[in-house]
Amino acid sequence: MAATSHPINLEVDNETLAGTLLAPQQRMPGVLFVHGWGGSQARDMQRGRHIAGLGCVCLTFDMRGHEKTLQYRQSVTREQNLQDILAAYDRLIQHPATDPERIAVIGTSYGGYLAAILTALRPVRWLAMRVPALYWDEQWDTPKQQLERARLMEYRNSRVAPETNRALSACAAFSGDVLIVESEHDEHVPHATIMSYRAAFQRSHSMTHRIIDGADHSLSSERCQQAYTDILTSWVSEMVIGDRIGHLN
Structure with missing residues (x-):
């Protein structure tokens, strides 16, 4: 099925963010695609x-603090980026082609964290x-940008309970289908963090967890990039096709 693309602007807190529909x-x-910290919509x-x-x-x-709004990189907060995502979701x-009852959100790293919180604020x-x-x-x-990195790594290497964390609490309440993709050699998000997320999803309809062998956090090799593309496309295809069959039945 052919797709058309249209550049759009998102207005958030008197700022204009660039997007593509x-x-x-x-x-x-x-x-809805949500890139990670330091990333952009290019790969998405x-x-x-x-x-x-x-x-x-x-x-x-592109969230605030990235690409055309890079001047805000040192000052942008999680609250502001969450507002960016809410504006993009809305x-x-x-869009007249969108079914509001069938929304998928795909987030990477920081974007995955904020996407989890989004599920508590909008239907996903x-x-x-x-x-x-x-x-x-x-x-x-x-x-x-001011959050202490050493403390972050210590926090991520511990097992975090859903009731103590906003993102994990949202995961605990989420009843849809979930895909988690882990990098084998991730230097920023350790296995303990992935397991904290996995353990939080107690009500999900389905849970798929994949590990990309040999991959680092940013998927710096084209092989790893392609592996993630294949995993994501296959999962989305399964969800969409399964949903269409369900509608037909």
């Missing part, structure tokens, strides 16, 4: 084109997280 020709599931756009071809409306965008469901049916990062709840309005 990719959509098929009929009402379909919506897919490549994968979005594949997934739009499956029959989905895909929206990618824009996605406004499918949640995919690649190397989801984890942060303590305190200092929520402190610039993200």
